[in-house]
Amino acid sequence: MEKTKEGWIEERLELQPIKEALLDRKVPRALAGNIGWFYTLGSATLMTFVVLAVTGIMLTMNYSPTPDHAYDSVQYIMNEVSSGRLVRGIHHWAATAMVALTFLHALRVMFFGAYKYPRELTWVVGVLLFLLVLGSAFTGYLLPWDQKAYWATVVGTNLAGGTPVIGDFLLKLLRGGDTLGAVTLTRFYSLHAAVIPALIATLIGIHLFLVIKQGISAPPKLARRARPAVPGEQR
Template sequence: MINNRVFPWLDERLGLTTIYKTVLDRMVPKVNWWFTLGSATLFLFVMQAVTGIMLSVYYVPSPDKAYDSIEYIMTGVAFGWLIRGIHHWGATLMVITVFIHMLRVFFYAAYKYPREITWTTGVFLFLLTLGMGFTGYLLPWNQKAYWATTVGTSIAGSVPVIGDFILRDLRGGSDLSGVTLARFFSAHIWMLPAAIIALIGVHLYLVIRLGISSIPKENE
């Protein structure tokens, strides 16, 4: 019933078969396991998005409640420890997979013509991923978070000439405060994810449009 009537009706209107063939049935060269890291990263990103949305149900980005709300997630909410644990470890793992993915592309020279834009968007995706790690690290508002952000923003502040402006802009003032926490939270859940999703769209479109590169031969 579903297969005989409903699916063809939907397919004719939505082009599901075309999407399936284009995205999943495309031709690929014979490659190895290093080529799975992009998909692994995408999977981790989706995982971070889902667990992150879940955490935002209970987390409060305010200096006097952030720590307590996370304490509540860890001890008071059913499976809170699991959701936060996945988000915590997934973040670390994602930085690792993104980085190794980048090394693979670099050493196989897969960034060359015609994939320069795929590479460029990938570089920005790498930086955005680090930005997610940096902003997310402050949110628990514990000692480690506070001092790591103090150090991190001070490093940014050591840039010549405009350093002080960057530091004040990151912190939302000259000191680390509730303003810092609020803007890091905003960056962590809205700005950076929006940029990442947009760039993933371009990145994947190019992967599908251009296909993936094969492993270079000895004389190439």
């Protein structure tokens, strides 16, 4: 082993196989020269999640999830906290970007046939991730506790209340009672800042494990062209 700093660390931690699995992955021969921007959408989604986690933690330092203080604490973040307006703005736009990017990534996976065998589980975990991302956007919307947030949540929870059979139960579960109030705000804050991010992080871990384990797929058309032709096959 070389007598360098990297060599010293490698000799003790043996990180090379991990680096190879994470960063030096092979792509299918059929994809050579055909990897493009579409394949960056998953990683872009991942980056928005990291940005949201960091800016979200920064916001929790000054936000107060009670009806008496929520609105004022957001005004405080916007007008008094150093760079508060910037951090809140980044959190807001990263949230919008994450919803759009998750959707576009799912579209790319669908149009490229990447959901097929053996990647069905990656797709199913992806669908759960998409639902959680929407849940995160919905619960975050109430937190500023202004008129727009309040009435949007009244409408949103009413929609959930319209679910057949379990509607009434869902409505009460989300609101913490019959009407929107202090318990709703606390519940939404807990979901938005703790429960949903923890679930998203766990599922992203499983999603990426599957992506790394199975490798990236080639679209069926390119994969077909890359293998020897079957006699009489049209390409």
